[in-house]
Amino acid sequence: MAEEPSQLSDFDGRYEDPADDPLFDFDEDDPDRANIFARKELLKVGHVPESGRIVGRDGEIKAVAAELRPIVRGDPPNNVIIYGKTGTGKSLVARHVTERARRAAESNGVSVGTVYVDCAQHNTQTRVARTVTRSLNETDETDFDIPRAGIGSGEYYDYLWEILDTAYESVIIILDEVDRLDDDDILMQLSRARESGKADCHLGVIAVSNKIEYRDQLNERVKSSLREEEFVFQPYDANQLREIMKHRRDAFHDGVLSDDVIPLTAALAAQEHGDARKAIEILRHAGELAERENVETVVEEHVRDAQEWAEIDRFEELLRGSTTQVKFILYSLALLTEENPNEDGFSTNRIYERYQATTEKADAKTLSEHRVYELLKEQAFLGVVESTRTGGGRGEGSYLEHRLVQDTGIVLKSVLRDSRLEDLA
Ligand SMILES: Nc1ncnc2c1ncn2[C@@H]1O[C@H](COP(=O)(O)OP(=O)(O)OP(=O)(O)O)[C@@H](O)[C@H]1O
Missing domain, CATH: 1.10.8.60 (Helicase, Ruva Protein; domain 3)
Known part of the structure; x- marks a missing residue:
């Protein structure tokens, strides 16, 4: 027998005014509603607080402002890299200081352009060049119609240098999540634009990253042309x-x-x-x-x-983006931790033994001990695992001991959501 349609699903034509639909019934004035x-909206992710609500970063704001201050007098700003863990106010401070620098410079008669680029979204040289060029082109002084597609980074740069020459004395470009760029040539192009005679305008880059080792990955030519000031934002205290x-x-x-x-x-x-x-x-x-x-x-x-x-x-x-192998390792470490509540950390070797048993049970490939060691170190950087070197006993060398930063319950709940690990539970 066909099921009776419920009142909620059988809504077609039932309510003349869609606002009467009980599924979305919302009575502001209902005296019983808490x-x-x-x-x-003040608490939503993505909400950018106005300046009066930015607190606890005065030192950092002043330090970054000092690097941009020259533009107020029409001089070149310094490049800046801001490092720090997620949620430490890096993007907020970068945007806030840039906007204030722009206003201060403009009230001094210096025209300043500013651009914010999220490199997680625009992760290729062409995308960044396009975003920068198109946003700076929003001015009455240039009359370019810059295509959205069909041209490469070289052509965008050609437009960019012309725009910079025509419309601005200084430009500040914020490259957020800069480590997501697939190529660091863009940093080189921007930081050498004036030196190489491409544009007469002063260009300052504020690069933002939550990977402290980012600078080590940059090629030497980029490093030497950036000559940036570095700031590390610490996590907030209570x-x-x-x-x-x-x-x-x-x-x-x-x-x-x-x-x-x-x-x-x-x-x-x-x-x-x-x-x-x-x-x-x-x-x-x-x-x-x-x-x-x-x-x-x-x-x-x-x-x-x-x-x-x-x-x-x-x-x-x-964990997003981690492989199933990483989850096998974390799962093994979580089990070891639960089984040995009095121990503070576990050697790679002990974790590896547990991991071997786990992959065998799951009928999955087993990585080498060295690879597991490397993956543990990667997790330590992400803040999932904490690895400390212990002295070792007499005649023994020192070695790394690893422990989970989060509660084992949370780790187990999360990793067991991966369908390849589900059966282990
Ligand atoms: N000092 C602060 N005062 C007020 N709100 C802040 C402060 N720092 C951070 N916030 C709030 O936290 C959110 C995250 O900050 P922000 O995006 O600047 O962090 P981030 O360090 O750039 O992090 P991620 O690396 O994840 O991008 C901001 O939108 C803001 O709502």
Whole structure:
């Protein structure tokens, strides 16, 4: 017998006004609805806070500004590379300082162009050249119609040099996630434009990366032409995170946040990672949990639940793009940790033995011990594993011991989502 259509799925033609559809029924004035958020957009990923809400980075803002300051007098700025872990305010500071430099220079009569390029999206030389050229062309002074497609980086550069000569005295280009570029020639082209007589305009590059070893990968010619100043942004501590969140308190209605919510979120986030983006996400999620429960206030328990959700999410982000082999290794390390709660770390050799048993059970390929060692070191860089050198005993050399940074529960939950590992559980 055919199933009776439910009221919710049988909606065609039932509601004259689609706003009456019960699936999306939303009554702002419903007196029984918990009213948690006043301006939820302040807590959304991708929201760029206005300057009054940027806190805890005064030193970094001043340091980067000092490198750009010459443009205000019409002199060349210095190139800058900003390193730091995710959520430490690198992009925010780069954009904020660039905008202020532009305004200060313009009020001094110096015309400054600024461009922000997300190299994770625009990861080839042609894409970056196109983005830079097309955004700087938005000016009354040049009258170019620059094609979206069909020309290569060389032709975009030709347009670019002309635009720079015609329209600007200085240009600042922010290359965010610069390590995602498949070719570092673009850095060379930009940093040598004036020196090589291609453009008369001063060009400053602010490169942003969360890979501290990025500079070592650059070729020598690029390094010597960049001659940049480097800054490393440290993760935020609990006080800074608390201030960052306090400056977004108005995302919530008055009286909704119980007093311990922001300090607790800050303390948990500082202990785990010092990532402001994640801290703000935990706060938002805690509010959503309260909303879902239809209660009036956000309390400690909501924060603790939101924190667990955020940890799994963050761990999965860290793992995104990792191979199944990496997951076998992490799975083995998680089991070792659970079985030996009194031990602090495990040698590569012990992890390797466990890993061999795991791959055999899963009927998967087994990598060499050396390769497993390299993959563990890679995970240490990502912040998934912590590797420390131990002294070794008498007559023994020193060796690396590895431990998981995250809770084994979170690691197991995440890696077991990979279909090749599911059966191991
Ligand atoms: N000092 C700060 N004051 C206020 N909000 C901040 C601060 N630092 C970071 N944030 C918030 O965290 C978000 C992430 O910051 P940002 O994008 O600058 O980090 P990032 O270091 O560039 O990270 P990633 O490497 O992941 O791109 C920002 O959009 C902002 O909402």
